[in-house]
Amino acid sequence: MSFRLPTTLLALALLAGCATTPRQPVAVAPAVPAASTAPAAVAANDNLNAVAWSQTAIEHDLIYLQTYRDAQARLLAALHDRHWDALGKGDRTTPLRGLKPAVILDIDETVLDNSPFAARMVQGNHEYNEADWAAWCREENARALPGAVEFTRFAAKHGVAVIYISNRAKDLDQATLANLRKAGFPVSGPQSFLGLGTVVDGCEQAGSEKGCRRQLVARHYRVLMQFGDQIGDFVDVLANTADGRRKAVADYLPWIGTRWFVLPNPTYGSWEPALFNNDWSAAPEQRRRQKIEALRAQ
Template sequence: MFFTKVVSDSKKSEVNMKFFSVLIVAVFLVALPCHGSEYQVFPLQMKTGSNEQYSTQVSCTSWRLGVEANNLIKWKTVPAACQEYVADYLLGDQYRSDSKTVCREAYFYAKRLNITAKDVFVFDIDDTTLSNLQYFANHGFGVEAHNATAFKIWVSFGEAFALPETLVLYNKLVSLGIKVVFITERPVDLKDVTISNLKEVGFHTWEKLIARDPAIYSGKLSNAFKTSERKKLVAEGYRIVGNIGDQWSDIVGEKKGFRTFKLPNPLYYD
């Protein structure tokens, strides 16, 4: 009995010493970055420019994040102070890189599906499939209030170019056997020029192209129109496996699809 107790106490002492040693090492490792690392963490401070003022670059980046996350809603125009920032974003590498990230994820998702003959992927057109960047470059990159007449004239020219990453996604989806359906806010009287524009820039085949009929949807919001048309697709037996657009109104509401994908667009809010 005595021998057993001595051995037991000895083991307890050994365990305690090991625990103490491990604790010392852990404390040392936690403290080490504070002394040896080139990175030092300070309390976050909102002082990004000269004289402790926000820089326009930082504040406009935050504004764009709010827009893309749909935290900023019902705004009418890009803030005047952010015109150059928006222009730089759209004309630089970041816009295409952001678009590529979205389209790549859409493809990775789609290629895991068990495709059926009635599977469709819904695409918006304006600034999802066809780019209106030239129009907005001539109208203040979103700083000017929207002019529906001027925009319709631009669309009627049929000169929009394909958004390259969307075109890549489109071709990959078609190769997987997924049918494409376009649903666009463009009115039916611009449907023919839209079809010609799409085919000219590489979108050669689709299951349906649905334009907005003012006689049916006059006064209705974009999301109401698109939701209604998606319901019709489902009623016809289609399965909406995916949905991609540059506006939140493209990808909200009923029958929006199994997965939705939001492309970047800081130019306007629909």
């Protein structure tokens, strides 16, 4: 026979049991700092992947080796063809007859590797400025890019003048020539470096375009080949827009890989401002938005 407590006593017993059972702690969410006290997020530097690729990807080095080796294999044939010339129609101002042979090379990201300077900008999350660039150039520590020394030495050995046309300022000429020599490049003298600010009689310089300096070379040399990482290293660009850049090279597509040798540079160049109407005064966020809008998703 079962023993049952009266209903009132049973209820009191249950209440007493609940009163003596230890209570479990209640989890409390941590306080979230007010928005005004949270640290500001640092915008990612858009150049990170480009600089990392330039410095670490074996594909980068192989492209340079491939380009310079191919050029070297073609150089002697170009040398012996007296009608061969790699200057565009606007730059060839002197007849070829009797001219000595030469090759024209840009310097930065064509023969010298400035990726350490770009890496400093990424690590410090700041943009390019002339003072830091000049200081880097004066360090004279840029290394030779793969294949470039071998090609230029081969050219010089076969009596081909090696001429460097660069948009480094003319006052960086001594540091630049010293860096080239340290890296092993043939340098025949100061006349082999035509920097930004070089005065060319009878030719009016347009911004940083290299046309006047190419015309100066044309007065003394038959140019066998040109090398660069920008369209402006080969021909003046009248309108720095996507369409204008395509038009600038349209007549010379058969020369790519035979007379003109183009090298990769994803870290900087005139291709970038072409995406935001060449307006460097625009805020970084606005320039970045316009670059994103220029992307094709299909």
